[in-house]
Amino acid sequence: MQLQLTELRIAGFGGQGVILSAIVLGKAASIYQGAYATMTQNFGPEARGGACSAQLLISGDPILYPYVTQPDIMVVMSQEAYTRFVPELKEGGILIVEQDLVRVTDLPRQTKVYSCPATRLAEELGKRMVLNSVMVGFFTAVTRLLEKEAVRKAVADSVPSSFCELNLKAFETGYEYGVQSLQESPHAQQFEHVSYAEE
Template identity: 60%
Template sequence: MLTELRIAGFGGQGVILAAHIIGNAITLVEKGYATMTQNYGPEARGGAASAALVLSDEPVLYPYLTRPDILIAMSLEAYTRYGPEVKEGGFLLVEEDLVQLDALPQVPKCKIYGIPATRFAEELGKKMVLNVIMVGFFSAITKAVSPEACRAGVEHEVPKRFLDLNVKAFNKGYEYGLELLTHQGERTHPGEEMIPGLELENHTK
């Protein structure tokens, strides 16, 4: 099984750290293979940030993404830029307060889930942990990586003094994801007949 994952957002959101947590979880805990690449061009300074991960149960040969199975979009720009690439039937996980789905002329035909991660992070006391909340959410919704492995990944990547906070953040995202699945089931976006952005908003309220 080969899964292509892109995590994108803006500078300061911890996109690369999120990718590292998942990479660690896959390679060090689940004994799978993960290859992470990122953009290094001048466009990666300050503004947009993106990391790509190829996850597999055998050694990864081709290092780049062809079409992501999963996109974690933490900013509107990330969504508009990378949204159209997502495979049909894949997963699109968004920071729902920052991403308006109708910003793309055609909403991607994939399973879309939203979470107010920034707000949750602020409630936990540090806006910076939104990335780890997104990782928890990703683990719950996609099941691509187990929560135990992700928690170990968090432990590996985060300085000790921030560990408790980050584990809380992970759990928050994970539980919210499970809850969403229980209440809503799988949300398949069929096209014009619903406007997921609005519905997501309804749900979170």
């Protein structure tokens, strides 16, 4: 399947694995799926807790312009990132949020929203640090942009070997959660605290 140029932004705070998530998805596309990917990143001077975001472009053709102009898909893992970045999401775009950390408000109705309690699921697996692998799994299931096997290989290849098994488990957990979400609501997940903007 030829990949169309797809613009993604992944945003949250430092320590959540925002950049690593983008690296995993970029690797999956460019190394394991034979397409092209360009990733750039923005972060503050803090090692943890500061605003952090990654831009990722994925395409079947070589990528020229290296930045996101209007993201098709956005993964948001903090309220600050939500406020800052969601207004730039493309009309009809996909928004993926960390369910317990982001309150979704004032969205255009066309936005497809999927939410995943990635941090909680990671904690249940025994290590909060793997929340990004949960999120990557969830992303893979709900967007169906990349092949599952390609992303799984990229996860295995990007994390320290001693944590490989746990990250793959986290990936599967997120993927399963995503598959279930799609079954419950195939087009967009509806959940209580979403408030759409008045049109």
